[in-house]
């Protein structure tokens with residue numbers, strides 16, 4: 001059996017897929033995603049990370065990868081058994097991808113952690129505006145985690161795995177870029193997620 005995840009340990013969406021693989025207890029190879037190569041274009045038509053290749057079956061989009069991993073392999077279920085729990089999971093998964101990630105990842109993390117280290121120009125005002133927007137988009141997550149241990153119930157699901165890398169990376173930023181301040185329920189959830197073996201297994205620096 002061959003299972004390869006293409007991505008970077010520093011890519012938040014790759015990190016999410018790695019969390020799901022770790023929680024499931026599935027062994028895989030992490031391979032560099034050469035986004036500009038013709039070979040990679042054949043794997044991912046939009047040239048993003050991650051991509052999973054399981055014995056020649058190729059799937060992209062982090063949530064689709066996690067769902068495939070959950071359904072194709074033995075191990076603990078990574079999504080709720082009931083329809084309402086799954087609805088919550090997909091709701092929060094979509095909210096991470098469509099609202100939080102554009103502000104936090106594309107607005108803050110990419111300019112600060114990818115562009116600036118390469119010497120490329122960064123618009124500080126735009127980054128700080130994106131950080132404020134990201135904090136605002138985390139508000140509904142903060143409210144939900146006031147009444148639930150994880151985003152879709154008592155166990156972590158894809159929604160938590162999508163959010164975790166964005167929170168972990170944001171907490172490591174300095175003010176005023178840090179978009180994770182003033183969110184105590186998210187802080188407590190982060191503590192719960194951090195206790196799981198998958199958290200330390202997938203930390204980018206540890207790969």
Ligand SMILES: N[C@@H](CCC(=O)N[C@@H](CS)C(=O)NCC(=O)O)C(=O)O
Nearest residue numbers: 011012013047048049050061062063
């Ligand atoms: N919706 C996609 C988003 C993937 C994405 O944006 N990945 C980023 C890394 S976290 C990427 O590939 N960035 C490289 C680029 O845009 O050139 C998913 O869920 O997989």
